[in-house]
Amino acid sequence: MGEEYSPTVVVRAYDPNKDRERVEAVERTCEVGPSDKLSLLTDMLGDPICRVRHSPAFLMLVAEIGKEIVGMIRGCIKTVTCGKKLSRNRKQTDTANHVPVYTKVAYILGLRVSPNQRRMGIGLKLVQKMEAWFRENGVEYSYMATENDNLASVKLFTDKCGYSKFRTPSILVNPVFAHRAKVSSNVTIIHLKPSDAKTLYRRRFATTEFFPRDIDSILNNKLSLGTFLAVPRGSYTPDTWPGAERFLSDPPESWAVISVWNSKEVFTLQVRGASRVKKTLAQTTRVVDRALPWLRLPSVPDLFRPFGFHFLYGLGGEGPEAVKMVKALCGFAHNLAMESGCGVVATEVAPCEPLRFGIPHWKMLSCEEDLWCIKRLAEDYSDGAVGDWTKSPPGISIFVDPREI
Known part of the structure; x- marks a missing residue:
């Protein structure tokens, strides 16, 4: 042989x-x-x-x-x-x-x-x-x-x-529904300038594991849709925002921050392997939602065809109501993704991250480990x-x- x-x-x-x-x-x-x-x-x-x-x-x-x-x-x-x-x-x-x-x-x-x-x-x-x-x-x-x-x-x-x-870490994925998510009226969301975002991240999160030294390059990248800060209503408004330095010198009792990355412009995703029953149920929710829009049903977007997504990164916050602030930020991010035509919003966090409880997600789309x-x-x-x-x-x-x- x-x-x-x-x-x-x-x-x-x-x-x-x-x-x-x-x-x-x-x-x-x-x-x-x-x-x-x-x-x-x-x-x-x-x-x-x-x-x-x-x-x-x-x-x-x-x-x-x-x-x-x-x-x-x-x-x-x-x-x-x-x-x-x-x-x-x-x-x-x-x-x-x-x-x-x-x-x-x-x-x-x-x-x-x-x-x-x-x-x-x-x-x-x-x-x-x-x-x-x-x-x-x-x-x-x-x-x-x-x-x-x-x-x-x-x-x-x-x-x-x-x-x-x-x-x-856990990958948490949430569908983008046809209706806008509710954002608490007790929370004010401020769109930070990249310079303020850089100051905030370097001063508060630079010792976080895997924090990139070139954070400014990320924040100024064309795929970065912005960094958003959530604070209690009445503490700051976009018009009274004093800048990151003054904010950090006397922050409110609770606050949270998150940044949004436009992964839609890089590649698309698709859910594969779903049964015909699951596809039919998902389509039914969309049909009912179109017929009865005032019910604001959480219809499932068509994830069985290629779709784009936004990725949330730089999650952080402090204070007893930080989870509530994160929830408001995720609602804001959902609405931003909806306006961009995305199918899902995703993020990845450490398994012991205390702020993960404010992140809405579907278990069937997420990866817990x-x-x-x-x-x-x-x-x-x-x-x-x-x-x-x-x-x-x-x-x-x-x-x-x-x-x-």
């Missing part, structure tokens, strides 16, 4: 001029997400690399056998908070007398291998090639996110690539105050970068 044939796999950088159509063909053959969950359908900008193009440094690789593209992977690099230490000058910080400790991290996303080319080590080669680029750029840690029940992905990264399970895995790439740590970040306990909150969604 002859030796078993093993095709040569070439991993190289993605070339948008000649690879785009073939990469999109592979994307369409790969199911993303479990049944009845949100799954990536197509890239609205027509360029598969656009999901990471807004990051400070990014790369997309493809795996090729002959002239056939059989896999791809995306990666981006940034600097984020990995811990905190006591401030030597406590007057210059508002984060509980601590200052952030930053580290250079890389994020892996969009790993795809053609179904008929799996179990050939292609995924491993793509990850290893991407990690080599990370190391060349001085990255200390690499991490990725996947569904907790995606056993093939988890096994690849934990068993073969040396990653360890790190964080389990997303899985983040991490790996240490550098031999030396950037700061001894943190040590090995991969072994650190989770905090109450986490900052999810909208550029990586």
Whole structure:
């Protein structure tokens, strides 16, 4: 008997001029997400690399056998908070007398291998090639996110690539209904300027895990629809807003903040695997709502066709009524998404995030336990105050970068 044939796999950088159509063909053959969950359908900008193009440094690789593209992977690099230490000058910080400790991290996303080319080590080669680029750029840690029940992905990264399970945030998804959500009249919502938003985030949330050091780049990005602050009625109005510095020097007892990212302009989503019964029930709610609009029924939008969404990030707040403020902000965000023609509003929070109780969501569309895995790439740590970040306990909150969604 002859030796078993093993095709040569070439991993190289993605070339948008000649690879785009073939990469999109592979994307369409790969199911993303479990049944009845949100799954990536197509890239609205027509360029598969656009999901990471807004990051400070990014790369997309493809795996090729002959002239056939059989896999791809995306990666981006940034600097984020990995811990905190006591401030030597406590007057210059508002984060509980601590200052952030930053580290250079890389994020892996969009790993795809053609179904008929799996179990050939292609995924491993793509990850290893991407990690080599990370190391060349001085990255200390690499991490990725996947569904907790995606056993093939988890096994690849934990068993073969040396990653360890790190964080389990929750992805909360809420449909955008045909009627405007009610926003409490006891809450005032103020649209912050990017400069005020940057000041607020840096002064109050810079020590939150994964907080990006280039937060100003995110807030000024064309996909950022704005940062919104909720305060008790009578404390401030848009006309009496004094600016972030004065607000932080004497804030109201309770307040909350959230930012909105227009993911609709990057790619669309679609719910796959739903039964005919569920599709019929969803359509019935829309028919009844159109016939009886005064009832304001929560009709289910058509999520079985491609739709866009808004992503909420930078969630934070303080005070005994902070959850109430978050609920008002989510109602405001729902109305903003409705005006933009979105199908859902989504966010991602730490499992112990106390403000998550103010975030409306549907359990059947959400993921209660997303899985983040991490790996240490550098031999030396950037700061001894943190040590090995991969072994650190989770905090109450986490900052999810909208550029990586």
